Amino acid sequence: MSAQTPTQTKSGTTSKAGRNLPAAIGVGLVLGAVLIVGLFFLPWLLVVFAALAAAVGTWEVVQGINHKRDxxxxxxxxxxxxxxxxxxxxxxxxxxxxFAVVASMILLMFWxxxxPKDGMIMSVMGSIFAVSWVPFMIAxxxxxxxxxxGAGAIFLILVMAIGNDTWGYIAGVLWGKHPMAPRISPKKTWEGFAGSMFGSMAVGLIASLVMPTVPWWFGILLAVVLVITATTGDLAESMVKREIGIKDMSNILPGHGGVMDRLDSIVFCLAIxxxxxTLFNGIL
Known part of the structure; x- marks a missing residue:
């Protein structure tokens, strides 16, 4: 995402958001509002929202893999x-x-x-991949x-994940020349990655001034780790989509594509x- 031009997707073709910008903005505002309300006012709304996102994201991954790779x-x-x-x-x-993870693996294998006996190993491995990628990271x-x-911490992670794409996009459009992984995501550049890194570090530093529970050094450290994580998640989904030969995971979100087209880097950032x-809980 950090290397895209304003009217192109990662694959270099015109984006759905570019063709249907009002719908994309509307969907983004609604999703953002649900997240804010769930985070700070109605916790169970966030849990239900997360569960639905995990279920739909898993459906997209499974149907994409099954349709193209059987x-x-x-x-x-x-x-x-x-x-x-x-x-x-x-x-x-x-x-x-x-318990849920172990029970899930047993259920998927038993099912x-x-x-049929043929393809059993690949089917089980694909099931474990789908469940590990989406619902486990959200959980x-x-x-x-x-x-x-926790609500403030999750909000900070989400802001950094979204900011990573925003700063990377700006830097990629203005200065992007050197592709990071041309065979996976031709429009993602090292200049965009650098823009994501510096922009996210600035956000982390500002967040440490606003949130008393976040020291300045942790804000910067978190930013560095999440930029690497977000880039990895973005490239991972691009790799999966190229492998199974699809452009978007689905068309369920007007102007955006599928749920996983929006959660590609976010689920990785949420997990990491x-x-x-958790690791730094004792000294924060």
């Missing part, structure tokens, strides 16, 4: 697991999340054992959300950011 990933249990895993994390914490963020200052806050 891996036979069982849709019903995969989406069901994605829907309940965030609830387990929020209600029961880490122990319940571990596949009742099907990790809900573990952080349970903590006393939550781990960072």
């Amino acid at each position: 891996m036979g990933i069982p849709m019903i249990p995969a989406v069901g697991v994605a829907l309940v895993m965030p609830f387990f994390a929020y209600v029961g914490g880490g122990q319940w999340l571990i 596949r054992l009742t099907g 990790l963020a809900l573990l952080l959300f349970r903590e006393p200052h 950011g939550s781990v960072m806050f």
